[in-house]
Amino acid sequence: MPRSTDLTAADIQGVWAIVPTPSNADVDDLDAANTVDLDEAARAVDALIAAGVDGILSLGTFGECATLTWPEKRAFMATLADAARGRVPVFGGTTTLNTRDTIAQTRELAGLGISGTMLGLPMWVRCDEQNALRFYADVAAACPEIAICLYANPQAFKFDYPTSFWSAVSHIPQVVSAKYLSMARMGQDLEAVGGRIRLLPNEVEYRQAAQRFPEQATSFWSSAAVTGPATVLQLRDAVAAARRSGDWHAAEAIDRAIRDAEAGFFPNGDFAEFSKYNIALEKGRMDAAGWMRAGPTRAPYRDTPADYLAAAGRSGRAWAALHTRYQAEREAERQAERQAGAQAGPQPHPQAAI
Numbered sequence: 001m002p003r004s005t006d007l008t009a010a011d012i013q014g015v016w017a018i019v020p021t022p023s024n025a026d027v028d029d030l031d032a033a034n035t036v037d038l039d040e041a042a043r044a045v046d047a048l049i050a051a052g053v054d055g056i057l058s059l060g061t062f063g064e065c066a067t068l069t070w071p072e073k074r075a076f077m078a079t080l081a082d083a084a085r086g087r088v089p090v091f092g093g094t095t096t097l098n099t100r101d102t103i104a105q106t107r108e109l110a111g112l113g114i115s116g117t118m119l120g121l122p123m124w125v126r127c128d129e130q131n132a133l134r135f136y137a138d139v140a141a142a143c144p145e146i147a148i149c150l151y152a153n154p155q156a157f158k159f160d161y162p163t164s165f166w167s168a169v170s171h172i173p174q175v176v177s178a179k180y181l182s183m184a185r186m187g188q189d190l191e192a193v194g195g196r197i198r199l200l201p202n203e204v205e206y207r208q209a210a211q212r213f214p215e216q217a218t219s220f221w222s223s224a225a226v227t228g229p230a231t232v233l234q235l236r237d238a239v240a241a242a243r244r245s246g247d248w249h250a251a252e253a254i255d256r257a258i259r260d261a262e263a264g265f266f267p268n269g270d271f272a273e274f275s276k277y278n279i280a281l282e283k284g285r286m287d288a289a290g291w292m293r294a295g296p297t298r299a300p301y302r303d304t305p306a307d308y309l310a311a312a313g314r315s316g317r318a319w320a321a322l323h324t325r326y327q328a329e330r331e332a333e334r335q336a337e338r339q340a341g342a343q344a345g346p347q348p349h350p351q352a353a354i
Contacts, residue, residue: 005174007089007115007147012177012198013218014054015236017225019044020283021063021076023295030299036072037295038079044226044292045083045090051229054236056080057118057221059093060151060179062282066095066123067298070105074112081113089115091149097122099138106143116147118179126158133168140174150178150197155275167192179221183209190216203232204262207255210239211248223282224258227289227316228323230330231258254326261318264311280304281312288316291323 022040026032045056058080059065059073068076077092084090092114094105099122106117121127121135140148150169152161163185169175170193180199182189190199190213198219201209206220222232235258238251265285266274274281279301283294296302 005116005145005147005176007176009176009196009198011089012055012200015052015225015229015232016055016057016177016200016219016221017048017053017229017232018057018060018179018221018223019048019063019080019226020286020292020294021059021068021072022293023298027296027298033069034072034075035298036068036076037293038075040293040295041076041079042083045080048225048229049084049087052233053088053225053229054219055088056084056090057093057149057179058091059095060118060120061153061156062223062279063093064279064298065093065120067301073105074108077109077114078112084113086113089147091116091118091147093118093151095120095123095151097124099135102139103142106139106146109143110145114146116149116176118149118151120151120153121157121159123157129162129165129168132159132165136169136175137172140172144174146174147177148172148175149200150175152178152180152182154181155272163188163192166197170194170196177219186213186217203235204258206235207239207248207251210243211251214243224261224285224319226286226292226294227319228291228327230324230327231261231319231322234326234330257322261315261322263315263318265315267305267308267311277301277304277308281308284309284312285316285319288313289320289323290316291320 022037023035024037027035048056080090092109094102094117096102096105109117119139121132127135136148136150154160161182166189175197177198177200180201183201183205186199186209193199200219200221201217203220203222203224209217225232235254238254242248242251279297281304283297286292286294
């Protein structure tokens with residue numbers, strides 16, 4: 001199969017922030033032609049990259065890929081690329097109901113300055129394994145210049161992603177990463193992909209994955225990055241330090257703080273129930289944190305139980321407090337490094353002593 005994209009699994013490292021598609025004041029107008037707050041999207045992406053995230057993912061479930069028009073998606077992705085200015089890879093999203101529309105959209109990404117697509121299966125009829133593999137192979141063959149982050153969500157796409165699927169899809173060169181949710185099977189799935197795909201757990205599972213699979217689990221996706229990125233950046237750096245030193249205490253402490261902030265976010269601890277209201281709960285948490293204006297959800301996914309939204313708000317405020325805490329810690333660490341460098345003074349050139 002041809003390949004012209006430069007990205008490989010080895011390039012997928014660190015924190016990949018998933019951004020929502022922020023809504024503007026027209027979001028409730030069913031005749032509106034553009035419901036996307038492009039200024040807020042640009043501000044958030046620029047701030048995430050300036051803070052230190054390693055990549056951007058977009059247009060998945062809470063990115064509202066299913067409720068945006070193609071002109072809205074195209075304008076949004078162009079905005080992300082312009083805001084990123086080539087500093088980190090930016091993946092858009094081209095999940096549709098069929099292969100032809102997905103290919104048509106994916107072919108436009110390079111012209112927009114987008115590196116790849118976070119791509120799920122068509123959402124209507126449940127795919128069997130053969131058709132799932134054929135879908136990714138067809139898109140990759142038609143769009144060899146675009147990398148693919150395989151969006152592996154069993155609830156959204158009605159597919160179980162067996163290990164045999166991972167083994168086969170890993171031989172499609174453009175599939176370089178996957179938004180991954182199956183910690184129970186991660187060991188066997190990592191063995192199946194053989195380093196050809198970077199399987200990304202989320203921020204809640206990253207420390208555990210990195211400690212169990214230190215050579216393979218070197219990156220993660222984060223929806224909470226837009227509640228304030230300092231927490232997930234501190235997690236990334238603490239895990240990297242633990243790999244070098246063998247001391248996981250700092251990483252485990254951040255992991256516990258993250259899990260505390262997540263408490264109650266999943267209604268009754270049930271992922272299937274959460275998936276019914278994923279968009280509203282994620283955006284509600286983001287808005288409660290106050291770092292980014294995600295805004296209301298788009299039709300038809302607009303009504304959500306009030307107690308679920310209240311719990312999402314509590315989680316968002318807890319994440320905001322963590323961001324404040326870890327941002328202060330990170331600044332103190334940078335200040336200490338600057339002071340140490342100043343005290344050391346300029347170092348003589350090696351030839352000065354000759």
